[in-house]
Each structure stands twice: as C-alpha cells, then as structure tokens.
Amino acid sequence: MPVLPLSFYTRDAETVAKKLLGQILVVNLNSLEQRSRIVETEAYIGTHDLACHASKGRTKRTEIMFGEAGRAYIYLTYGMYNMLNIVTGHHDGQAVLIRAVEPLNYEGDTKGPGKLCKTLGITRTLNNESLLGEKLWIEKGKAPKKITTTTRIGVDYAKEWKDALLRFYDADSLWVSRK
C-alpha cells in the first residue's frame, strides 16, 4: 500500500488525528517490519493549547514540535514511558499522540501510549525520525466506520483545555486503551 505523503501531515493536528485512524503504522527496527492499525489518537493543537507541550514555548524538548511536519516527537513521561507523537501543521507546535494500535503481524499489548511504545521497541532514540523514512512510515489503510470523540486523557492540569474534545478512536475497535 502507498506511503502517506508529507502533505498528509501539513494540516492541523485535529484533522490529522482523525485521518490517522485506520491507517497502518509500520515500524522497521532490526529488520523486522511490525505493522499496526492505528485505532486511537489525541490532538495537541499548538501554543495556545495548555495541554500541549508547545504551550511552554520553544525549549530543547519542544523544538521538534515547531519543526517539520511528518516527524516523530518522542518523549519520556513518568520516568519510564515513551510517548509516540507525530508533528503536524506548519512549524506551529502541533502534534498527534498515538494512544493505541491493533497489532497486525505480531503479538503484544498495544492498548495505551506507553504500552505500544514498549511493545514496538520505540524509544527516544527515534525522536525527530521522519515518518517518510526507513524505520518509520505510515501506509494508507481503511477509515473506521464510526469515530468516537472524547476529552483527552491525563491532562486535568490544563485549565479550560482539559475539556477540549480532541481524543478520537475507532468506535468498533477492541484495541482502544479505554472506552
């Protein structure tokens, strides 16, 4: 199947977050192509979004979010879990968090952003890696029949932004982190 082009990512994070559902994430580390169907995402929509790391401004960590779309933004949270995000937009601090995927040609627990990174072997060494490269890419898949929209998880600190409806998942998938 065709690889999603750069133009797929140079749109606002909310649009990309919805469009990513059903697409096929391919992780090619140590010559093993692990294929997954994306079933749950969250949009972090820029500097004005208090839940978004980019709201802290440009720092060493957030610099990637202000960079080129279609690259991986991977950071460590709670000292032990890697989070896989994809930069979107036009150098304006937007990204989409991949929260859950369905394993297609391997086995493992991928219901949650920390768990999917652990299962797939994704760590910060892949930070800023291109989604149009040799190790990471996304192929065209089939869109879900129905998308459910909710508030984002784990962002209660974000004032009025904690209520923003920016989490999306495939309503029929059994691989969502929580309903």
Next chain:
DNA sequence: GCATCGATGGTG
C-alpha cells in the same frame, strides 16, 4: 468492580 498509590527520571 472500583479508587488510590507508587515507581522513576527528564524537564523547566
């Protein structure tokens, strides 16, 4: 079933 808690280290 649920709520609560602690692990563990980068970040500002």
Next chain:
DNA sequence: ACCATCGATGCA
C-alpha cells in the same frame, strides 16, 4: 515540583 502512564493493591 511537576508530569500526555501503568500495574499493583486494597476494599467491596
């Protein structure tokens, strides 16, 4: 002093 988490634990 926080955390874009998760598994274990306690109690029902």
